[in-house]
Amino acid sequence: MKKTFLKTVACLALCASAFAHAENYPSKTITMIVPFSAGGPTDTVARLVAQSMSTSLKQTVIVENVGGAGGTIGAARVAKAAPDGYTIFLHHIGMSTAPTLYRKLSYNAITDFEPIGLVTDVPMTFIARSNFPAKDFKELLAYVKANKDKVTYANAGVGSASHLCGMLFMTAIDTELTTVPYKGTGPAMNDLLGGQVDFMCDQTTNTTSQIKSGKVKAYAVTTKKRVPSLPELPTMSEAGLPGFEIAVWHGLYAPKGTPKQAIDSLATALQTALKDATVKQRFADLGTEPVAQDQATPEALRAHLKSEIAKWAPIIKKAGVYAD
Structure with missing residues (x-):
């Protein structure tokens, strides 16, 4: 009986600590992983968004470049990161093509991440x-x-x-x-x-x-x-090439299991960033614009990712292009 009581107390203490931690989110620097080299187009989008999100979250959001293997090295790192809201991930259309392009992936694009929201179509x-x-x-x-x-x-x-x-x-x-x-x-x-x-x-x-x-x-x-x-x-x-269309969409993710409170805070900060006049102007200068507010949500990104995986799979298979 005594052991059961002590286990219950310990569990309650742990739950209370986790709740307090969630309530205080964010309480330290957030790292935004970009799976490509610095100075590239996805890096440019990430740094503009990270700077604005830092302001609304009242915590620094730093960008870390983890390039290689078409973005899959960075994605794998995030999939294995602690799901505490302090590691997030900005990736482009490659998130939807990697499952078909790569014969072996150490992560699942759908089940190993928590969507935060779409960012922009470039x-x-x-x-x-x-x-x-x-x-x-x-x-x-x-x-x-x-x-x-x-x-x-x-x-x-x-x-x-x-x-x-x-x-x-x-x-x-x-x-x-x-x-x-x-x-x-x-x-x-x-x-x-x-x-x-x-x-x-x-x-x-x-x-x-x-x-x-x-x-x-x-x-x-x-x-x-x-x-x-x-x-x-x-x-x-x-x-002269009717029907040829492709835009490079970008989405923001966190590791699977990240607390909902953190995801909600990050989604709100993303939505705020996409309304930021400076971000909108810089996007315009670069030939793009933020997505509509109702697309900068976990639900919208989840649905979009699934539909894009389904769209690209037959195209890639027909082309017969694969990577190890």
Whole structure:
């Protein structure tokens, strides 16, 4: 009887401590893991959101870059992190493609994370080295098909947004091209600027400044509507490839089992960040915008992730592209 009583007291004390801890959340620095290198498009989105969330949470939100293997190394780390609300994770569309692209994953994209909310949909742009001969997208298509053995397409590695866009492009035009994978967007862009590769498709958060400065040739955007920050660029449908659409959505997650109170606080802070005038302006400068408030919720992200996994699985399987 005495042992049972002591166990009950200990349990009540532990529960009270956990409740008090939850009530005081957050009480220390929060780490936001980004599964790509610093300076890339996802890192840019993360740092803008983290800075604003720090203000509303009244605790510092630091960004830590854990790159490699198309974002799966960072994702695996978060899946194994303590579910206490002090490790969160910002990832892009790759969260939905990794389950099909990678033969072996040490985590489950659906069951090992707690969704917090969608963040933004980033358009992509088709760009080429500044001296590429095609003057518009129609000529680009003709040139690529006529020179498929010579043209080089750069991407930021398997599972990256630029890899996915290129895969869709080659499927859409029924033409296999020589792809040159890099370890990140930065190196790929550097070689494009230097003329070592011919063209690529990448997020506006990474290409807008290069387009506006005239350092690259821009041909089209991959969204249904033109992008306000790049109004001169036609959509892919306008340019001659009807139905080609891809936007790089970003979502915020926590490890499975993170207390609901922490998830709710983080979701509220995210929603506040996406209403922040500075964040909205910086997003606009980069050719994107925050999602609607009703999308910056755990429920919306959970549903979106499931639908995107279902959408990409057959496309990837048909292309026959896999990573170990």
